[in-house]
Amino acid sequence: MINQELQRKLLKDSYIDISFKRYLQFKSNSLYDESYKKEILSSLNTFMGEQDITEYTVVDITRKLQKENPTAGSFVHWSNTADLAKYAEERPHEVADLLNELIYSTVPLEERIEVFREKGKEFNPSISLGAPLFGYILAAIDYTKYSLYKQEVFMDLKRSYGIDLKLSSVGSNYQTYLQLCEVALAYLKESYVDLTMLDIQDFFFCSTQYDQIKVESAVDYLYGIATELHSYKLEPQKLLDTLSTFDSESLQNLKGQYKNSQKVNLIKSKVIDGIIEFGSVTIEELEEIKNKVKVKYETNILNSWNNFTILFQLYYADKKVKVQEEQRKIHEALRKMKEFQEFDLDEVKILNGFNWNQNFGCSECWLAVYEKGHISHKTAPQLFVSVDENGIRYGLLFGSEHQRSGDGDFDRERNIDSFTYDKLHEKMVNILTLFKEVNREGFQVKEENVDIQYYYEDNLSIEMWLELLQNEAVFMKSDLVYLQKMNELGGGATPTQLAAALGRHYSSFNTPVVQLAKRVMESTGISTVKNEDGSNCYWCVLFNGKYEENGHFKWILKPNLKEALSSIPVETEEIFQPYSKEDFLEEVFIDEDQYNKITSLLRYKKNIILQGPPGVGKTFVSKRLAYSLMGVKDSSRIEMVQFHQNYAYEDFVMGFRPDKHGFSLQYGVFYDFCQRALENPGEDYYFIIDEINRGNLSKVFGELFMLIERDKRDEYVTMGYSKKKFTVPSNVYLIGTMNTADRSLAQLEVALRRRFAFIALEPAFNEKWYKAVQKTGVSGAMMQRITNTVTKINDEIVKDFQLGAGYAIGHSFFAGKPEEMDEEAWYQGVLMFEIQPLLEEYFFDRPETVTSLVEGL
Numbered sequence: 001m002i003n004q005e006l007q008r009k010l011l012k013d014s015y016i017d018i019s020f021k022r023y024l025q026f027k028s029n030s031l032y033d034e035s036y037k038k039e040i041l042s043s044l045n046t047f048m049g050e051q052d053i054t055e056y057t058v059v060d061i062t063r064k065l066q067k068e069n070p071t072a073g074s075f076v077h078w079s080n081t082a083d084l085a086k087y088a089e090e091r092p093h094e095v096a097d098l099l100n101e102l103i104y105s106t107v108p109l110e111e112r113i114e115v116f117r118e119k120g121k122e123f124n125p126s127i128s129l130g131a132p133l134f135g136y137i138l139a140a141i142d143y144t145k146y147s148l149y150k151q152e153v154f155m156d157l158k159r160s161y162g163i164d165l166k167l168s169s170v171g172s173n174y175q176t177y178l179q180l181c182e183v184a185l186a187y188l189k190e191s192y193v194d195l196t197m198l199d200i201q202d203f204f205f206c207s208t209q210y211d212q213i214k215v216e217s218a219v220d221y222l223y224g225i226a227t228e229l230h231s232y233k234l235e236p237q238k239l240l241d242t243l244s245t246f247d248s249e250s251l252q253n254l255k256g257q258y259k260n261s262q263k264v265n266l267i268k269s270k271v272i273d274g275i276i277e278f279g280s281v282t283i284e285e286l287e288e289i290k291n292k293v294k295v296k297y298e299t300n301i302l303n304s305w306n307n308f309t310i311l312f313q314l315y316y317a318d319k320k321v322k323v324q325e326e327q328r329k330i331h332e333a334l335r336k337m338k339e340f341q342e343f344d345l346d347e348v349k350i351l352n353g354f355n356w357n358q359n360f361g362c363s364e365c366w367l368a369v370y371e372k373g374h375i376s377h378k379t380a381p382q383l384f385v386s387v388d389e390n391g392i393r394y395g396l397l398f399g400s401e402h403q404r405s406g407d408g409d410f411d412r413e414r415n416i417d418s419f420t421y422d423k424l425h426e427k428m429v430n431i432l433t434l435f436k437e438v439n440r441e442g443f444q445v446k447e448e449n450v451d452i453q454y455y456y457e458d459n460l461s462i463e464m465w466l467e468l469l470q471n472e473a474v475f476m477k478s479d480l481v482y483l484q485k486m487n488e489l490g491g492g493a494t495p496t497q498l499a500a501a502l503g504r505h506y507s508s509f510n511t512p513v514v515q516l517a518k519r520v521m522e523s524t525g526i527s528t529v530k531n532e533d534g535s536n537c538y539w540c541v542l543f544n545g546k547y548e549e550n551g552h553f554k555w556i557l558k559p560n561l562k563e564a565l566s567s568i569p570v571e572t573e574e575i576f577q578p579y580s581k582e583d584f585l586e587e588v589f590i591d592e593d594q595y596n597k598i599t600s601l602l603r604y605k606k607n608i609i610l611q612g613p614p615g616v617g618k619t620f621v622s623k624r625l626a627y628s629l630m631g632v633k634d635s636s637r638i639e640m641v642q643f644h645q646n647y648a649y650e651d652f653v654m655g656f657r658p659d660k661h662g663f664s665l666q667y668g669v670f671y672d673f674c675q676r677a678l679e680n681p682g683e684d685y686y687f688i689i690d691e692i693n694r695g696n697l698s699k700v701f702g703e704l705f706m707l708i709e710r711d712k713r714d715e716y717v718t719m720g721y722s723k724k725k726f727t728v729p730s731n732v733y734l735i736g737t738m739n740t741a742d743r744s745l746a747q748l749e750v751a752l753r754r755r756f757a758f759i760a761l762e763p764a765f766n767e768k769w770y771k772a773v774q775k776t777g778v779s780g781a782m783m784q785r786i787t788n789t790v791t792k793i794n795d796e797i798v799k800d801f802q803l804g805a806g807y808a809i810g811h812s813f814f815a816g817k818p819e820e821m822d823e824e825a826w827y828q829g830v831l832m833f834e835i836q837p838l839l840e841e842y843f844f845d846r847p848e849t850v851t852s853l854v855e856g857l
Helices: 005-011 015-026 036-047 058-068 078-090 092-103 109-123 130-141 152-162 169-189 197-209 211-234 236-243 247-257 263-278 285-293 309-317 318-334 421-430 432-442 464-468 475-486 496-503 506-524 559-567 581-587 592-605 617-629 669-679 696-699 749-753 766-772 779-798 823-842 847-854
Strands: 363-367 381-388 390-399 408-413 543-547 554-556 607-612 640-641 653-657 663-667 685-690 732-739 757-760
Touching: 005 169, 015 152, 015 211, 036 058, 036 130, 036 197, 036 685, 058 092, 058 130, 078 092, 078 109, 078 130, 092 109, 092 130, 092 592, 109 130, 109 169, 130 169, 130 197, 130 464, 152 169, 152 197, 152 464, 152 559, 152 823, 169 197, 197 211, 211 236, 211 309, 211 363, 211 390, 211 421, 211 640, 236 263, 236 285, 236 309, 247 263, 247 496, 263 285, 263 309, 263 496, 285 309, 309 823, 318 363, 318 381, 381 432, 390 432, 408 421, 421 432, 421 663, 464 506, 464 559, 475 496, 475 506, 475 554, 475 559, 496 506, 496 554, 543 653, 554 559, 581 592, 581 617, 592 617, 617 640, 617 685, 617 732, 640 669, 663 669, 669 685, 669 732, 766 779, 779 823, 779 847, 823 847
Parallel strands: 607 732, 607 757, 640 685, 685 732
Antiparallel strands: 363 381, 381 390, 390 408, 543 554, 653 663
16 A cells, blocks of 8 residues: 555544544653653664674674663564574674665665565574564664554554555565554644654554543544534535545445435435536535435335435445444443453444434434343443533443433533543443442343453463464464454354354364464463473463353463454455356356346346245255355355244344343344345345245234335335334345245235245256266266156156146256265165155155156166
8 A cells, every 4th residue: 555545544534633632632641651762762773873783793783672672561572682683693794784784775665674584584484573673673773764663553553544454564564554654744743843753653552552542532533523413414515515525536436335226325326426527516406306316206205314314324434434443442441441340241232323323324423331141232231422512421321121221320521622531431430339230130240250260371462463473384374264263253162163153073173273382382482381280281372261061161262362363354355255147157057048037137126036846946046146146255245044934023123032131122133134234335235035935924024014115115114113213225135935835835925926026946957957967976877867767757746737847856956966975875865865755745645656756766
């Protein structure tokens, strides 16, 4: 990412000014203890300025660097400076040349660092030469030009400023971080002329590592958005004027997001088109757009909308992630307060940005921290923080479904400049006793660490873990797969849970864990942990642990390792691999004409049902159909459920369900799915309902039975349980599957017909099927035998007056022979144990027909 792009990200809004202002205030705080950096680096600058780096001086220089690296608040992990000093002792001429090249060469800095590292690895493959070491060396030469480097600071900066960069090589990471510092220095120097690179490094360090600055900056930023949104509610023309200031890239992104839209989203699309073409749109022009769009529809599509709510998502699209990130910082700071460590607080819930009111938009955002065990924040006593145009409100709040709902203990700060983290902390401590009492009314709170039975000190810092995670000689890609999965599962898992999540055997993790632990120990020099019997405990290098009630042993990630894993991006290429129309046609036994017909119907009708006899691959087709329309295998935009006779509205949409505290309103799978789609209008979402005819659809869908219709999408109704408005967005597509051999079909067909397009899938014993099965090792003779068998059976089924084509045998019964299985055994097994029982069901009153069909096959 070039300097210009980093500058655009860093300076896109006022956040850097807000954060720097709070940083300057924090420096007068007694907690600030970073002044030692300047003292040490000034001394080193003087020392290095007096030295010529030669093979005769390089050992003293590296030892000096090792000695001056502070033990508390170190610039770099001790292993790096120790390794550098040892390298210089063994090869002084080589290290002197490398240091001179690093400092004085005109080659790009990234390349200089990588050359240094490559030479070091040739000397000792396990040598530790990370980005913090090179930052330290360069700052020791000139701290006004070069910055110290901390991996966790770099990761937090990228997250705070929305810089979408994966961790790369050591040289690339340091050069990118230095460029960020240079951009910030050039910008802030306009207002603060005496700043140096060390000041910027200190600012970045403090603003990402101290909760005081993080929380105060977050509140200031959120308040700025709140006041801006409030002014837009009063004068929507201001919002249109703001949209007209968006750069061309942002406008084109919005244009792409709302392409092929309908109803209210079509209005948004036309507003963006107007700004792109003419540079601005007025309120009068917006009214004209609304009138032209709404006359296309029979119902009043604007019933729940006003000018502000129509335009809100256009303004908020590129701010949503940033708002959530700032709320996350506040949420995390509340959980980290030492007074609340005895509580098992939920780490991810709940952050509600300015779009929390069904995405209509408002000028308030809020967050709640509550203890695990509650079904949602609504039933819980909460540590609550709300920011709106009137300031900040914080304290204790009882959820809307708590027995003390409406009660609470708040402080409000209307002058946002007067708000401080210390005031927030003081208030939370004041309500601690009440929070503890009301939590323990409902359930017993666990004592701190009572369930961690095997606890071992984490001897590696977050920074060191981050460096190791990037070293493929230590952490292989296969290691990252199960460790990231453990992190996703809350930071710990039993081998059985890991096996279920990753589709592997539970014993498959033991050897990789041991081997990884040995590589970590070898790379870092940490000592071996011993079991009580004196044997080596290798898993203890990575995990703490405990026994579950079922007797299974649970590995729990070491805290610093967990933090480091959370800081690195999860690779998504394998999950979101491309999937095209051609891929679909290669996997599915239908032709291109039928594919085009299905996709056209789905795009137009938005709801289709794939119907056919058993074994034609209806479920298989439905998922791959969604993949082909998305262009990628993105399972996050697909949801699959199976209907049955007991499936209810409460499972699908919402309803009151029991929890530890009585009953609470809980949302169903389709409701949550629609909410995800509403938040991402530029992406299509596919909801697959297997065996759709087995459910009572009117009972399951309720009022949503109307909203799933194509011409009712994006229209809002008030929900019976929640009394809140809800819609099925136009970017949600429903794909149902139906077995035509199911005798319950006839009574549902009329109810389904209006809302769904029905597409028949037939047995496909065609050339594509023939080639695919033959590739699994089935001989030509057996292929002919299968074809003859199926033809005989299906001819009898189709001509039967009680059955017909809807009961035919599908091709998936013979989709492919398992590897290393005899083809005769495979054929006979399918025939006797899959097809014959189905025929006995079909011809339950005519067993002689079954006998004649299977005899001799």
